[in-house]
Every structure is written in structure tokens, then in C-alpha cells.
Amino acid sequence: MPAIAYLECSRCHHHVSIETRHHASMPPSVCPQDGGALLVRYAMETLRTAVRREHAAELAARCGSSVGMWRYAEVLPDVTPVTLGEGWTPLLQSRRNAGLMIKDEGANPTGTWEARGMAMAVAMIASMAENHAAGQRGAVHLLASSRGLAAYAAAGEMKAHLFLPRDLSLPEYLGAVVHGAEVHLVDGPPGECGLRLEEEIHRRQQAAGTASTDLWMDLSPLREPFRVEGDKTLGYELVEQIGWQYPDALLYPLCDAVGLIGVWKAFEEMEALGWVSGRRPRVYVGRTATSGLAAELESMILGIVIASGGRVVAVDDGANLVSLLDWAGKEGICLSLQGAAAAALHPLLLASGEIQPGQRIVLVNTAAGLKDADTISHAMPLRRPGSLPSSLPVGGIITPV
Numbered sequence: 584m585p586a587i588a589y590l591e592c593s594r595c596h597h598h599v600s601i602e603t604r605h606h607a608s609m610p611p612s613v614c615p616q617d618g619g620a621l622l623v624r625y626a627m628e629t630l631r632t633a634v635r636r637e638h639a640a641e642l643a644a645r646c647g648s649s650v651g652m653w654r655y656a657e658v659l660p661d662v663t664p665v666t667l668g669e670g671w672t673p674l675l676q677s678r679r680n681a682g683l684m685i686k687d688e689g690a691n692p693t694g695t696w697e698a699r700g701m702a703m704a705v706a707m708i709a710s711m712a713e714n715h716a717a718g719q720r721g722a723v724h725l726l727a728s729s730r731g732l733a734a735y736a737a738a739g740e741m742k743a744h745l746f747l748p749r750d751l752s753l754p755e756y757l758g759a760v761v762h763g764a765e766v767h768l769v770d771g772p773p774g775e776c777g778l779r780l781e782e783e784i785h786r787r788q789q790a791a792g793t794a795s796t797d798l799w800m801d802l803s804p805l806r807e808p809f810r811v812e813g814d815k816t817l818g819y820e821l822v823e824q825i826g827w828q829y830p831d832a833l834l835y836p837l838c839d840a841v842g843l844i845g846v847w848k849a850f851e852e853m854e855a856l857g858w859v860s861g862r863r864p865r866v867y868v869g870r871t872a873t874s875g876l877a878a879e880l881e882s883m884i885l886g887i888v889i890a891s892g893g894r895v896v897a898v899d900d901g902a903n904l905v906s907l908l909d910w911a912g913k914e915g916i917c918l919s920l921q922g923a924a925a926a927a928l929h930p931l932l933l934a935s936g937e938i939q940p941g942q943r944i945v946l947v948n949t950a951a952g953l954k955d956a957d958t959i960s961h962a963m964p965l966r967r968p969g970s971l972p973s974s975l976p977v978g979g980i981i982t983p984v
């Protein structure tokens with residue numbers, strides 16, 4: 584496993600030592616100079632001679648498929664995994680469109696692509712907390728505005744505090760509380776959860792000062808450098824699954840396109856290692872009316888999309904639901920609403936001539952469709968047959984913590 588050379592600011596390229604992060608009482612989560620996102624950098628020249636892409640398949644052959652994304656240990660931080668079996672998700676061929684492949688991230692243990700980054704971030708924080716054990720470190724609190732953290736916080740014996748929109752679906756809510764997360768329901772526009780989280784972490788860190796041994800960590804996108812290290816395994820995987828080659832294009836939903844930052848980093852690293860060559864895929868991003876992102880995220884994503892020669896394409900809010908039902912009924916794949924926004928791009932780009940029949944196109948379905956059960960059933964419209972049982976075999980004694 585490689586040694587980390589330093590953390591690099593994505594804005595000003597300032598270097599932050601990894602020792603600073605491991606030994607500070609309040610580890611920096613962003614660039615101390617301008618608040619930019621920190622990216623993990625390795626000594627690539629040394630790695631180039633020391634690691635081989637074949638190692639991934641050999642490791643998986645030894646450890647079985649449960650090794651998941653950790654098959655890329657040679658290009659990941661040296662850490663004991665906190666794993667629920669994330670990664671190595673299927674790359675399925677479309678039954679109707681030659682060359683179109685679906686990278687199904689809904690097959691991750693928490694039903695979302697975020698499992699990769701959360702697993703890596705929680706593993707790194709667990710290792711950091713262990714290093715501090717001699718200093719009587721207290722509880723570790725993790726804050727995020729996505730449900731995907733809850734299971735990994737439980738697996739890492741940490742406390743998750745989630746800021747989620749009040750209108751979230753029942754499966755999403757259940758996916759948080761069943762793992763013991765503390766859920767703060769937030770009213771207001773899409774960005775409001777992130778703002779509430781920022782206020783809370785600021786308040787907690789101020790209050791903690793030097794008196795408390797508890798650690799409060801922000802796991803929002805780009806506020807925790809190791810999430811991107813997990814996210815990047817998606818890029819390694821899809822290239823390996825196509826035979827260590829790039830596809831011609833990637834179709835991504837805008838609201839989950841923060842994952843692209845990791846995928847693009849993977850492409851840079853694989854080229855530096857000599858694992859892949861040729862033209863990187865054009866990236867097309869589907870934007871619906873409701874897909875809002877923080878300004879910094881959006882500008883990083885737009886930078887990637889433009890550099891790739893792709894573009895952001897508006898998708899009608901109704902069109903992604905039509906696309907979802909089409910894929911579920913005709914191909915047996917229940918996309919998420921986000922994945923369906925990416926799928927809706929395919930006919931649009933074929934019609935515009937930006938992609939050609941037979942080209943290798945990867946559609947990234949970022950989450951499992953059933954998490955959107957409320958929205959899908961409301962739109963169909965579909966009501967629950969029968970009623971809930973009046974008593975449960977466990978006696979109804981299970982309540983969220």
C-alpha cells in the first residue's frame with residue numbers, strides 16, 4: 584500500500600502534511616489558506632515501478648468477491664478497512680442498446696455510490712482515533728447531509744448526526760435511524776441541510792475547544808479528503824471491467840456528480856501509472872430542475888465536464904420518471920430517479936449525434952431505485968395493497984436510539 588506524500592488544495596495547490604492531519608486535535612478538513620478541498624497525493628513515480636494493475640484481480644482471486652473496492656489496495660491509503668462489502672458493482676450490458684453499459688451502484692451495501700467514500704473516510708477516521716487513544720480520545724461524531732453515512736458510522740462504532748430534508752422518503756429515513764443515527768429533519772431548499780450542518784459543526788468545534796476529548800468530523804463532500812479516495816475506485820473499476828480501456832462517454836446525474844471528482848482522479852492516477860491510455864471519455868451530465876449542488880462542487884464538476892468535451896444537458900423532470908419505468912419494465916433494471924436522469928440523456932444524445940449507436944457508453948446508476956419508492960409509487964400512481972400487520976413478531980420493542 585502506498586505512502587501518502589501530502590494533501591493538496593484543489594484551488595491554490597498548497598500542500599498540507601498528512602502528519603498535521605493525524606496529530607492535530609482538530610484535523611484540517613480543508614485548505615487552511617483558502618478553504619479549498621484537499622486531495623490525497625501519492626509519490627506516483629515510486630508507485631509506477633512498484634505496483635501492477637494485475638494485482639487487483641489477483642487479490643480478488645485470493646480474497647473472494649467480498650474484497651470489493653479494496654482490490655485496489657495498491658493505490659489506496661494504508662488502512663484497516665471498515666467494510667460492508669462496497670464496490671465491485673456490476674457493469675451490465677443494455678439488452679436494447681448495443682454498446683450501452685450500466686454501472687449499477689445501487690448494488691452497494693447501502694444502495695448508493697456513497698458507500699465507497701463513506702467506507703474509506705470512516706476507516707481513516709477510525710485509524711486516526713486509534714492513534715489518539717493514548718490521549719484518551721472520547722467519542723467520534725460524524726456529521727453529513729446524506730443517509731449513506733449511517734451504516735458505516737455504526738460499523739466503525741461512531742455516532743452519525745445526519746441533516747436530511749423533511750420530505751425524505753420512508754426508505755431513506757429508515758436507512759438512517761435503523762443504524763442508530765441521530766436525524767435532524769430540515770425544512771427549506773436543497774442547500775439548507777448543508778448550511779445547518781456547517782452551523783452545527785462550527786458550534787460543536789467551538790464548544791469542544793481543548794476541554795473535550797470528543798472528535799467532531801464533517802463528512803460532507805470535499806470536507807473529508809478520504810471520501811474522494813473511496814469514490815475514485817468507481818473509476819478504476821469501470822476501466823478494469825472494460826478490459827483496462829476507457830469507454831467513449833459517461834452519462835452521470837448532476838446531483839450525484841460529485842462522484843466524478845473521484846472518477847477523474849482515478850483516470851489521472853491510472854494514466855500516471857501506465858494502467859490505461861487513450862482519450863478519456865466525454866462526460867454528459869443530466870440536470871433536472873431539482874438537482875441543486877453547492878457552488879464549489881458545481882464549479883469542480885463543470886470543470887471536468889468541459890475538459891472532457893461533454894456538456895450538461897437539461898432533462899425534463901417528467902422525462903426521468905418515464906425513463907425509470909421504461910428501464911424497469913423493458914430491461915429489468917430499477918434505476919434510481921438520479922440514475923434515470925442520466926439514462927434520459929441516451930436518446931437525447933443519440934438524436935443530437937453526440938453519441939453513435941455501438942459506441943461504448945457507461946450510464947452510472949448512482950443508487951438503488953427502491954429508495955425512491957415514495958416518489959415512484961405516487962407518480963404511477965400505486966397504493967399499498969392490504970394494510971400493515973397490527974403486531975410484529977418482535978413485539979414492537981425495537982425503537983431507534
Ligand SMILES: [Zn+2]
Pocket residue numbers: 592593594595596597614615616617618619
Ligand atoms: Zn488552498
